[in-house]
Amino acid sequence: MMPPAPTMGPSHPKWAEFLADLGGPKGCDFRKDASGRSTWKCDGTVKRPICRRTLKRYDVDVAGSLKLFVRHGGYCDCEVVFNVDRSVRDSQSRGVRHVAVKFDDRGRSPVKRRRARKVVSP
Numbered sequence: 001m002m003p004p005a006p007t008m009g010p011s012h013p014k015w016a017e018f019l020a021d022l023g024g025p026k027g028c029d030f031r032k033d034a035s036g037r038s039t040w041k042c043d044g045t046v047k048r049p050i051c052r053r054t055l056k057r058y059d060v061d062v063a064g065s066l067k068l069f070v071r072h073g074g075y076c077d078c079e080v081v082f083n084v085d086r087s088v089r090d091s092q093s094r095g096v097r098h099v100a101v102k103f104d105d106r107g108r109s110p111v112k113r114r115r116a117r118k119v120v121s122p
């Protein structure tokens with residue numbers, strides 16, 4: 001058997017690089033629209049297709065990484081950017097506050113979004 005691939009997460013040496021990829025043009029593509037509001041791509045589901053696609057570019061355990069994200073509040077692609085790193089802000093705060101402020105600009109809280117997803121039928 002091959003040795004198990006490492007899990008992508010805050011303790012992975014390429015975590016910052018992964019987060020940058022996840023939020024970048026090939027990922028959630030965070031940007032400001034013409035009126036200055038923050039916009040990004042995310043299907044709002046726990047399937048997290050952008051995370052999966054991005055994780056595959058790293059030599060990591062994709063399923064294990066997705067489980068770790070859930071434990072840190074990353075229930076959809078954008079929540080991984082918003083919440084997973086924020087949960088370890090003390091030790092690794094690069095870029096997190098900036099994104100968190102964008103989230104507040106939009107007037108939506110992670111809790112509200114999670115509740116909304118539960119009532120959505122497949």
Ligand SMILES: [Zn+2]
Nearest residue numbers: 042076078079
């Ligand atoms: Zn999302």
